Amino acid sequence: MKQYTVTGMSCAACSARVEKAVSKVDGVTSCSVSLLTNSMGVEGSATDAQIVEAVEQAGYGASPKGTATESENGKANNSLEQLKAAQDALVDRETPKLRNRLIASLIFLVVLMYFSMGHMMWGWPLPEFFNGNLVAMGLLHAIGRGRIAAACGHRQCHRACQQHR
Numbered sequence: 001m002k003q004y005t006v007t008g009m010s011c012a013a014c015s016a017r018v019e020k021a022v023s024k025v026d027g028v029t030s031c032s033v034s035l036l037t038n039s040m041g042v043e044g045s046a047t048d049a050q051i052v053e054a055v056e057q058a059g060y061g062a063s064p065k066g067t068a069t070e071s072e073n074g075k076a077n078n079s080l081e082q083l084k085a086a087q088d089a090l091v092d093r094e095t096p097k098l099r100n101r102l103i104a105s106l107i108f109l110v111v112l113m114y115f116s117m118g119h120m121m122w123g124w125p126l127p128e129f130f131n132g133n134l135v136a137m138g139l140l141h142a143i144g145r146g147r148i149a150a151a152c153g154h155r156q157c158h159r160a161c162q163q164h165r
Helices: 012-023 048-057 070-089 094-121 134-152 155-164
Strands: 002-007 028-034 039-044 061-064
Touching: 002 048, 012 028, 012 039, 012 048, 048 061, 094 134
Parallel strands: none
Antiparallel strands: 002 039, 002 061, 028 039
């Protein structure tokens, strides 16, 4: 089966029209046109020139597979540019931002855990200023929770911290 590239088809009626035109050529025993791949397979003894002429008479373009015309070379260059653009679109730009937010959240979390729970759970020394100073502790918690929520960037965390203030 000889393979051809068909250009200019946009619907099932186009592919049916090409298939009908090529089937009428003397020497063609079977013809199969694929709209999805813009290709055509032809069996028979007809020459490439006869088949290409029949397709062109139907109002479309055709060339045997493996031979590229100048316009197809231009399309190949465009598709290469499209491929590069698609690869550029797949570059992950969000993960580094999320990693930085996570690191900032963890730093604030460690500081907040030290001041709020360290002296109770692990016996860590608390700065003298915070000993018995509940106002300072409350302010530290309010500031710390807001910073953690802002650093992580989640609306739910930020809303929860805003409600507790």
